[in-house]
Structures are given as C-alpha cells and as structure tokens.
Amino acid sequence: MNRRSLFTLAAALAAVAVLLAVSGGVRASVGGFRISARSPVAASIAALGVAAAWWLLARRAKAVDTDLDSAWSAVDRHSTPVIVLSAIISALVAAIFATNSASGADASGYLSQSAMWKSGVYFQRDALSLILGTSQPWMTSPLGWRPAAIPGMQAPTYPPGLPWLMAAVPGTSNAGLVIVVSTAIAVWATGAVAKRLSGGMAGVLAAILIATSPVFLFQSVQPMSDVPVTAAWLACWAMLVGPGSVRSGLAGFTCALAVMIRPNLAPLAVMPLFVIGLNLRRLVAFSLPVALAGAALMWLQWRWYGSPFRSGYGTADELFAVANIGANASRYFWWTLSTSPALLMAPVGLALAWRTASAKALAAFATLVVAAYLVYAVFDVWSYLRFLLPALAIAAAFTGAAIIVGLNRLPTRFRVIGALAVALGLTAHGVSQARALDTFRLADQQRRVTQVAGFLAASLPVDAVIVAGEQSGSLRYYTGRSILRWDAASPEALSAAIEAVNEAGRPVVVALDAWEHEPFRARHGGLPALSLEWPPAFEAGTSHRTRVWRLSDRDRFLSGESIPTVRQP
Structure with a gap:
C-alpha cells in the first residue's frame, strides 16, 4: 500500500472512530442485514497505527509536506466524489435510524x-x-x-x-424511501452549491456541515417535509449557481416541487430569476413548471378549503404576525448557537463571495426564508429550527467558504491537518448533539x-x-x-x-x-x-x-x- 492510500485510510478510520464515539455505535437491520458496531477503540487503534505507518514512510522519503499538499489537491480536484460519498453516508444514516412511523x-x-x-x-x-x-x-x-x-x-x-x-413509491410501507433519497440530494446539493461558489474543499466542508447538523439529522429519520423541501430548493440552486450551470428546465421542476411541498415559500421562486438573467428561453423553461405548480396548488386549495388563497393551516392573517418577530428571533438564534454554532460563520463566507450575483441571490433567498418564519407562529421546541433548513443549508455553503479561506492561510502541513480536524470536529459536535437530543432513539x-x-x-x-x-x-x-x-x-x-x-x-x-x-x-x-x-x-x-x-x-x-x-x- 502506498503512502497516499495509507493517509486516506488513516483519515477514514479516524472518522469512523469519531462517529462511533459520539453516536454510541450502530445496531440496526437494513434489508434483512444486521449492522452492528459499538466501540470506537478498534477503529482508533487502527487509525493511529495506519497514521504512524504513513508518517514513518513519508519522513523516510522526506515527503511529509509533499504528501499533505498532494492530499489537499486531490480532495479539491476530486471533491465531487467526496461530496457524493457524504450524501450516501447521510442517506444510510437516515435509512438505519428511520422511524418508519406515522406518530x-x-x-x-x-x-x-x-x-x-x-x-x-x-x-x-x-x-x-x-x-x-x-x-x-x-x-x-x-x-x-x-x-x-x-x-x-x-x-x-x-x-x-x-x-x-x-x-x-410502490408499496405502502416504502414512503420513507422519499426521505432517504431527499437526504442524499440535500447533502449533495449543498456541497455542489458551495463548490461552485468557493471551490471543492468548501463544498466538502459544507456537505459535512449540513449532514451533521442536529436538526437535519433529526428530520432525516422522520417522514416529514423539512428535508425534502431543503433538497428541492438546494437542487434548484445547484443547477443554477456557477458558470455554465444554467439548466433552467430542471431547476424550474425542482423549484416547482419545493413550492408544492411548502407553499408558504412560493413567492421566493422569483429569486432564481436573478441568477438566470434575461435569457428569454431560459426564463420560460424555468418559469413554466413553477407556474403550473402554482396553478395546481391554487385549484386544490379552492376545492379543499373554498378559496385558492387559503391554505390548510388557515389564512395569512391567522398564521403571521409582526409581534412574533422578537420571540422567534431569540429562539432561532439560540437554537442555532446551541446545536450548530459553526453556521453562524456564514456572514464571513458571504462577505468573501459577495462579488458574485449567485452569492447575492443565495443570501437574499436565505434571508427571506428566515424572515418568513420570524413572523410565523412561535414554538418552544428546538426541533422547529427545521423550518429554517433551506436557509441553514445555504449558511453551510457560506460557512464552508469562510473556513477554507482561513485554512488557506496556513502552511501546507497545518492546512491539511487543520481541515481534517475541522471536519472531524464538526462531525463529532453535530452527531453528539443529535444523540443528546434523542435523534437515534426516535x-x-x-x-x-x-x-x-x-x-x-x-x-x-x-x-x-x-x-x-x-x-x-x-x-x-x-x-x-x-x-x-x-x-x-x-x-x-x-x-x-x-x-x-x-x-x-x-x-x-x-x-x-x-x-x-x-x-x-x-x-x-x-x-x-x-x-x-x-x-x-x-x-x-x-x-x-x-x-x-x-x-x-x-x-x-x-x-x-x-x-x-x-x-x-
């Protein structure tokens, strides 16, 4: 096994050890197969042993800095497979701990x-x-x-x-598959948005940030709309953000799906138009599915509730009040600080990427998502932070950018070790918080x-x-x-x-x-x-x-x- 493979294996084993330590281990059955891993000791010993082997070989060859720089460049170049792997792992976690319950x-x-x-x-x-x-x-x-x-x-x-x-989805008991797939799409799309804004390493960290966010983990195991709507919105943005990525028809379809899942955010469907620009063909390709979704939704609301402008929750006057802003702002801030404090670095990343139209549109969208729920009803349970998940995913993209700018200022060997430490630290904090909040016991x-x-x-x-x-x-x-x-x-x-x-x-x-x-x-x-x-x-x-x-x-x-x-x- 060459030095690069040893370094990669050591990092992977360290990640496994951290996950087992903070989650308490895994014991579940998926598709008839029993999965059980309880103690982090074996993975920790293996990680230390493999890391020591790499260090000895690299030091003998006087290639420690070369190997670390190569590892950084490799992750940056091949960030898409790493982001996809993060998405697959998130989907597996959602499947293993799924409640499969209508509770x-x-x-x-x-x-x-x-x-x-x-x-x-x-x-x-x-x-x-x-x-x-x-x-x-x-x-x-x-x-x-x-x-x-x-x-x-x-x-x-x-x-x-x-x-x-x-x-x-075929079969009455397979509806949870929608949440599992949505989990993977949300993580991939968050990483893709961050990559197109700030590079591959930022995309990897953004994917890890949202995947290990306690509220994301909490919702990814339940048959509810928060993760699917996040997946739909972020997939829309992933198709639009960055040069040469304007696939307007698919973006319009995912935006239409987001509108059908959570209609109160339907007015925000105009935000992607600022990225699309004035190309008439692209504007039509994006807008047509969104308009059809809006028309279908209004027809159903008319049939169900007697008015196309009335939702199942009630009228806007019944649901929203300016007086709720103070209470909601306090709750959402402290819930974010206590569960995912790294996301509060998002303004730094936004400032670094502010020169691009995509960053401005994403920031405006996230701000409007938060604003929509500041005037919404007040709740006292931390899991209602789930309302903000589309905005939190975008915050993860900007936070990834902020972290990478800081790491790039470090010498090569400290940059790679710092990135690994940040990734493992974010994972450890998020998973341990999710465990403390009973996510894995739901x-x-x-x-x-x-x-x-x-x-x-x-x-x-x-x-x-x-x-x-x-x-x-x-x-x-x-x-x-x-x-x-x-x-x-x-x-x-x-x-x-x-x-x-x-x-x-x-x-x-x-x-x-x-x-x-x-x-x-x-x-x-x-x-x-x-x-x-x-x-x-x-x-x-x-x-x-x-x-x-x-x-x-x-x-x-x-x-x-x-x-x-x-x-x-």
Whole structure:
C-alpha cells in the first residue's frame, strides 16, 4: 500500500472512530442485514497505527509536506466524489435510524394523504360527523386533516407535494424511501452549491456541515417535509449557481416541487430569476413548471378549503404576525448557537463571495426564508429550527467558504491537518448533539404507536370510535377507525358524541400519550365516563408511553372486577 492510500485510510478510520464515539455505535437491520458496531477503540487503534505507518514512510522519503499538499489537491480536484460519498453516508444514516412511523400530526398527515392519493380520491369521507350531526366538524377531524368546504368531507391540512412523492413509491410501507433519497440530494446539493461558489474543499466542508447538523439529522429519520423541501430548493440552486450551470428546465421542476411541498415559500421562486438573467428561453423553461405548480396548488386549495388563497393551516392573517418577530428571533438564534454554532460563520463566507450575483441571490433567498418564519407562529421546541433548513443549508455553503479561506492561510502541513480536524470536529459536535437530543432513539420511542394501533386493530370492531389527540391522525391511519378529537371538542360536545356512539352500539376507547393525561382530565374529567379512574387496557412505550382505556371497563371496575393491563415495552 502506498503512502497516499495509507493517509486516506488513516483519515477514514479516524472518522469512523469519531462517529462511533459520539453516536454510541450502530445496531440496526437494513434489508434483512444486521449492522452492528459499538466501540470506537478498534477503529482508533487502527487509525493511529495506519497514521504512524504513513508518517514513518513519508519522513523516510522526506515527503511529509509533499504528501499533505498532494492530499489537499486531490480532495479539491476530486471533491465531487467526496461530496457524493457524504450524501450516501447521510442517506444510510437516515435509512438505519428511520422511524418508519406515522406518530404525531405531521408524519400521519403526510402518510395518510399519500394513501388517499393512491386510492384515487382527493377527499376523506367523514361519515361520523354526518351520523352525529355535530356543529363541531373539527371534533371528527384527526390531526393532519380539517373539515372540507364540502359537508361530510375532510381535506388534508398539509400541502400535496410530499404526499405525491410518497404515493409515487410502490408499496405502502416504502414512503420513507422519499426521505432517504431527499437526504442524499440535500447533502449533495449543498456541497455542489458551495463548490461552485468557493471551490471543492468548501463544498466538502459544507456537505459535512449540513449532514451533521442536529436538526437535519433529526428530520432525516422522520417522514416529514423539512428535508425534502431543503433538497428541492438546494437542487434548484445547484443547477443554477456557477458558470455554465444554467439548466433552467430542471431547476424550474425542482423549484416547482419545493413550492408544492411548502407553499408558504412560493413567492421566493422569483429569486432564481436573478441568477438566470434575461435569457428569454431560459426564463420560460424555468418559469413554466413553477407556474403550473402554482396553478395546481391554487385549484386544490379552492376545492379543499373554498378559496385558492387559503391554505390548510388557515389564512395569512391567522398564521403571521409582526409581534412574533422578537420571540422567534431569540429562539432561532439560540437554537442555532446551541446545536450548530459553526453556521453562524456564514456572514464571513458571504462577505468573501459577495462579488458574485449567485452569492447575492443565495443570501437574499436565505434571508427571506428566515424572515418568513420570524413572523410565523412561535414554538418552544428546538426541533422547529427545521423550518429554517433551506436557509441553514445555504449558511453551510457560506460557512464552508469562510473556513477554507482561513485554512488557506496556513502552511501546507497545518492546512491539511487543520481541515481534517475541522471536519472531524464538526462531525463529532453535530452527531453528539443529535444523540443528546434523542435523534437515534426516535424509532424506539415512536414504535409504541404501531403497537397501540396493532392492539386496537386486533381488539376493536371496524365501527369502533377512538377518542384521541396527539395520535388521532396516526391511529386512524393505522386502524381505519373513526376519531373523536378530545382537544378540539368542548366537554358537552364530546359527551353528546360519545352518548350517540354508544346508543348506536359502537364501542369507544380513549388513547392518550402520557403527557396528555392531565390536560385531558382537566378538560373532560368532570364527565364520569371520561374520568379515566380505572386501569388502562393497554400501555406501550419506553421513555414515551401511550395508553388505551376502554370506556366499557369503567362499570366493570366500579363493580369490583379487576381490569388487567397489557403492557409492551
């Protein structure tokens, strides 16, 4: 093995050791193959041994600086394969730790809408609301769905872009493949944008920065829209940034996809036009798919919500407020500082690349993405930093440029070692933060939802009704049973609905995440039938738990009968 191969192998083994040390190791099954690697010791020893062998050979040949300079030049020349490798590794991480779960509002909303499109319709029939004759149609709409403009029908809350992509994948259980592929595209495109702005090494560091960002890792394992919309926007920019790279039709297609995935950023589709310039043919090639996407979206919003200008989340007046700027600015800044502080170097990289029109357009786009969410609703959970992922990816591109300018000022041997140290340091920090934030335990935490759904599907007749809140969307998606939303109903309305369902001979159960128990009892505990003072019939989960109560068990419990609880870890 020659010296260059030894140096490359030592760097790769060092990266493996760092990843194992900060992530706690990997143990998973992918495609029937079991993958297990727990301790960083072996990789660390191997890295030191190989590095020592390279050093001895290079020193004997008086070629230490030559080898290091050659390594720097090789990575810069062949940066595209390195960026692609980073993208593939990110996709593997997303696949290995994928939750494959419809837990919560977003995941269940996207997956259930995908199932709707596969069935060939664009509404969900709400038979229960027609039976109850309720004046509160939200009560029978699970999370991810809302009453449609047509009585007795429900429309998706979420835009159709991601569900369309999921519906295009064969097999009902393969929708997660869309997220895995989007993860790879987002990392590749971020690296490609940085490379075209500031060179190959900047592209490599930018790809590593976004791939190891805790919020990117957190979202890459869940069936949600944040990574796909980032992939679509960055792919659009990657096709436009730099000389000779204007592939306007493909850029327009990916921009149109971004608009369909997240329509609130649709006005930003004008930003790529500043890079395209005044070439009429290119302007038309880019604009046509974007215009078609906008027209399709407006038609669906008219059919679903009664107005082409109303989204599933509500009107602009309901969603945005200038008063939110202060609270959101503080939160987004501190969340970025605590999880991905290196991205705050982006203004330095922007200043270095400011002379180009591409850099100005990218900076304006990222600024407008942030501005759009500064006036949006205020949230208190760090993972809502996900809203800014398209802007954070561009920040990664500018940060890569800033780091490389600094490294280029160093002597050859320190430049290469510095680049390796920066890459490993960024990886170690990002992965360790993601681990501390439970990214790699999400699949275990959310497995409880499929366990609960399996219990309900096996033990309830098809006409049963589930009272739920946080898991209302996921339980309808998995079981097909009708839903009553406890958090969207007054106590009087929920009591009347349950009484009507009982009179029809349909069993009722209550399914709550552990954190919902107290809010549920505070809201509805005054109703004897909903006091939940008897043992649950089923309980599942590890650090997060979900419980199921049968309302029919109450009388049995009050008469002295023991109610057993089936528990699954």
